[in-house]
Amino acid sequence: MSKALSDDIKIEVLEHTSDTLKIILYNVPVKIANSIRRSAISLVPTLAVEKVIIFRNDSIMNDDMLAHRLGLVPLRTTLEKVRELETNNGKVSLLLKVKADKDIVTVKSGDIKSRDKDVKVLVDDIDIVKLAEGEAIELEMEATVGRGKEHAKWSPVTVAVVRGLPDIEILDPECGRGCKKCIDACPKGVLGKRDGKLVVLDRFKCTVCKLCEKACPDRIKVDIDESSSLLYIESVGQLSVDDIIQASFEELKKKFVELYDALKVVG
Ligand code: SF4
Ligand code: SF4
Incomplete structure (x- = not known):
């Protein structure tokens, strides 16, 4: 089902160097962010x-x-x-x-x-x-x-990945007291304890492998929220990552203008 873009788009930068960019695009669905990724791979000159x-x-x-x-x-x-x-x-x-x-x-x-x-x-x-x-x-x-x-x-990226945000829900607030089965099951160190209670330490490290959920299906649930996106781009080095992002948008805009012009001819 398609959903209108929300007005409150927010961007959080997790990593930014001349060759890498990792950002969270809040309220930008994965299918939209994916067009930026695809443009970076195949349309940027x-x-x-x-x-x-x-x-x-x-x-x-x-x-x-x-x-x-x-x-x-x-x-x-x-x-x-x-x-x-x-x-x-x-x-x-x-x-x-x-x-x-x-x-x-x-x-x-x-x-x-x-x-x-x-x-x-x-x-x-x-x-x-x-x-x-x-x-x-x-x-x-x-x-x-x-x-x-x-x-x-001619492709300027070595890595271009987009995915939804991991959504980890701990169903029992008292979880973690005397138990750490799910913590041990997590290969990414996403889960841990604070004051004896089970907490999510870094949800952006989660790969949604669901091993924790498998270890304790009644008390922990993991899902993926595709209404927001995590975008990671790594440049080969021909262009800086800032240039790649700028060109990705410019090339997408050209495509939309072409589409709009084609629709005008039809209609
Ligand atoms: S979610 Fe399950 S495995 Fe994890 S701390 Fe709670 S009871 Fe233990
Ligand atoms: S889904 Fe996988 S990576 Fe995410 S918290 Fe659970 S075990 Fe860790």
Whole structure:
């Protein structure tokens, strides 16, 4: 059954770094918050290597495999830069030129040089290919804007999860006196005792596995409240998590405008 959104939407931030965000969206149903999650996975634009021009490849790895590996190297930039490139249908050029003069050399992502100061390889220590003594590699790459729905290399999130809020009800207020069966059954340490009584220590750690309920079905009930949502997003690193959230909403808004325009044509 569908329910109207409440006016008193509230947000509680549990964790916020440049790459992670864990928030509770009170009075935002899971099915609504899920659209933000799905947009983050598949609609947010990022940059990734799409074309590789190989001038020299003496390595044991064939050209196709090498190009595929380079496409998966994450590139760090800002949403502003991605939008600018998208508007102008722009590309970013990157170069890779390594020679193994003596001994074996491992070509790393850090050897890739970007021609744009606003675009950088996210981490320097991704192994790309090994070169034997005397071998060399020389190539140019073009990074373009894309989305996770086209290929996972453009998806900016490693984790994107949404779920309802755990609802743990202790039916007997005197519970816990001389008993701790449910506390021992909980693998997440959600339950504990305060002044000898059973209490919920941290309900957001609860995975709703219901092991406590199974241990004592008459006195403890666990359910999931889907009228509010817990959203957790972790960035791969191409964009900050703030940029990902902003772009998720922008992309959703575009979808709704498209839908509205289509309805106007029909109706
Ligand atoms: S809910 Fe059951 S298992 Fe848990 S403290 Fe109360 S009586 Fe013991
Ligand atoms: S449902 Fe599972 S995680 Fe939640 S309190 Fe019970 S045992 Fe712990």
